[in-house]
Amino acid sequence: MRTTATRMRAMLAGALLMLSGCMVGPNYKRPAAPQSPAYKEPLPEGWKEAQPNDGVMRGKWWEVYNDPALNTLEEQVSISNENVLVAEAQYRAARYAVRIARAGLYPTVSVGPSISTSRSSGGFVSGGLVSASPSIVTTYNGSGSASWTADIWGSVRRGVRASEATAQADFALLENARLSYQSELAEDYFELHGSDGDIELLQRTVKSYEDYLKLTQDRYKAGVASGGDVAQAQTQLDTTRAQLIDLGVARAQFEHAIAILTGKPPSALTIPAAILKTPPPAVPVEVPSVLLERRPDIAAAERTMASTNEQIGIAVAAYYPTLTLSATGGFEATNIVKWFSLPSRFWSLGAQLPEVVFEGGKRRAQVKMTEAQYDATVATYRQTVLTAFQQVEDNLAALRILAQEAIAVDQAVKAAEDSLKIATYQYKAGTVNYLTVITAQAAALANEKTAVDLLTRRLTSSVLLIQALGGGWNASALPSANELMHGQ
Numbered sequence: 001m002r003t004t005a006t007r008m009r010a011m012l013a014g015a016l017l018m019l020s021g022c023m024v025g026p027n028y029k030r031p032a033a034p035q036s037p038a039y040k041e042p043l044p045e046g047w048k049e050a051q052p053n054d055g056v057m058r059g060k061w062w063e064v065y066n067d068p069a070l071n072t073l074e075e076q077v078s079i080s081n082e083n084v085l086v087a088e089a090q091y092r093a094a095r096y097a098v099r100i101a102r103a104g105l106y107p108t109v110s111v112g113p114s115i116s117t118s119r120s121s122g123g124f125v126s127g128g129l130v131s132a133s134p135s136i137v138t139t140y141n142g143s144g145s146a147s148w149t150a151d152i153w154g155s156v157r158r159g160v161r162a163s164e165a166t167a168q169a170d171f172a173l174l175e176n177a178r179l180s181y182q183s184e185l186a187e188d189y190f191e192l193h194g195s196d197g198d199i200e201l202l203q204r205t206v207k208s209y210e211d212y213l214k215l216t217q218d219r220y221k222a223g224v225a226s227g228g229d230v231a232q233a234q235t236q237l238d239t240t241r242a243q244l245i246d247l248g249v250a251r252a253q254f255e256h257a258i259a260i261l262t263g264k265p266p267s268a269l270t271i272p273a274a275i276l277k278t279p280p281p282a283v284p285v286e287v288p289s290v291l292l293e294r295r296p297d298i299a300a301a302e303r304t305m306a307s308t309n310e311q312i313g314i315a316v317a318a319y320y321p322t323l324t325l326s327a328t329g330g331f332e333a334t335n336i337v338k339w340f341s342l343p344s345r346f347w348s349l350g351a352q353l354p355e356v357v358f359e360g361g362k363r364r365a366q367v368k369m370t371e372a373q374y375d376a377t378v379a380t381y382r383q384t385v386l387t388a389f390q391q392v393e394d395n396l397a398a399l400r401i402l403a404q405e406a407i408a409v410d411q412a413v414k415a416a417e418d419s420l421k422i423a424t425y426q427y428k429a430g431t432v433n434y435l436t437v438i439t440a441q442a443a444a445l446a447n448e449k450t451a452v453d454l455l456t457r458r459l460t461s462s463v464l465l466i467q468a469l470g471g472g473w474n475a476s477a478l479p480s481a482n483e484l485m486h487g488q
Helices: 002-019 061-065 068-080 082-105 155-221 227-261 288-294 296-317 362-429 434-468 481-486
Strands: 108-111 114-119 124-126 129-131 136-149 324-333 345-352
Touching: 061 068, 061 155, 061 434, 068 082, 068 155, 068 227, 082 155, 082 481, 155 227, 155 296, 155 434, 155 481, 227 434, 288 296, 288 362, 296 362, 362 434
Parallel strands: none
Antiparallel strands: 108 136, 114 136, 124 129, 136 324, 324 345
16 A cells, blocks of 8 residues: 555656656747848938948947047936936846745745744643643644645746747837937037027127128118118128027037036036037948847847736646645644654655636737737837838938038038129129128028038937947847846
């Protein structure tokens, strides 16, 4: 009889050992993503396609602009930007969630020493004897218990994998937030100095218009110009002064935005005026297939898919019974001296294998729900990839077209300056009225402002292209399962 029981226990242990490696549900395989052999938009003139690992942007991408002031501001985003700190805290929380999930693989052990004193009432009958007086009994109990739910169907292991994938997704979202706010700061920085360029242009224009007003006033006093000429010159000057004052609003707002991005109140940051002069640098652009590994938002979407896939397995595992093993033991005595003696010991062993036989289709609905959720993450992943391709193409096109436009605008600026000189000579000679001068002035100002704003647009487009390319990030930076468990 004992031999039979021993064999049955050995068979049960062997079966549990075999089943411990069983995992129900689908294994994750990254779905196919939209691909393109090459970008539709050609690179701007003078740019070359970067070969894998050849001249690829890494780390501090903003240093390609060779601007020490920008470098200093960008360094503060990772340290002080509150939104980046929120994402960093969410990643830390997700990392601890991995440790919580892994705890389900191990037994739960608890101990509970206790001392209790009880008083019995008089007239207590024990062994046929009647106690005429109450009795007080003190009981000393030292017990411990352990329970373990066998992960036969892989539900706990899938939960661990899901937590790991979620933590990796949160890490990628942290990097995406960092890249997003660094890019936003660079855009605001170039927009601010673009405003400085507009301000400098209008300051020069105001000075020029003051000279023209003095010219018309002198000609009016000499009787060779009308009062209408003076009024037109005054109007032109006052209008330009108003435009110059209005530019202060945009500049102040950009400066305030940069302060917030660096984690400072607006009053704590003042950025000196500077004029943009250098066109955007060439940005290393790799083949489109590499983009899937360069964008942190794509990595986050892919890891979210992996996490949701594990939820399907967890839902499928709910169809099967759960085996829980438990044990309790300890010592109990009314005399502390005899607490740890053999007669005072007690123990119990048990096993449970519950199975729900009917719940109105709940488990089937849960499986279908997780499958639908997974399908949604697949569509989100593919849409994220498509959006990434669009952003790269948009900014490649912008940089290429704006570079061509800059050449045409430079020619227009020169032509407008020549036209203004000719109109001024003609007006002084009395062959044209002052309206001709004003028209030439307006054309010259408009073309010069376009040139200033165009350089700003080219620089901000280059920032957006770098962001679209991932800013030098790589999916190899995702933390491994071991790093999630043991990293700081």
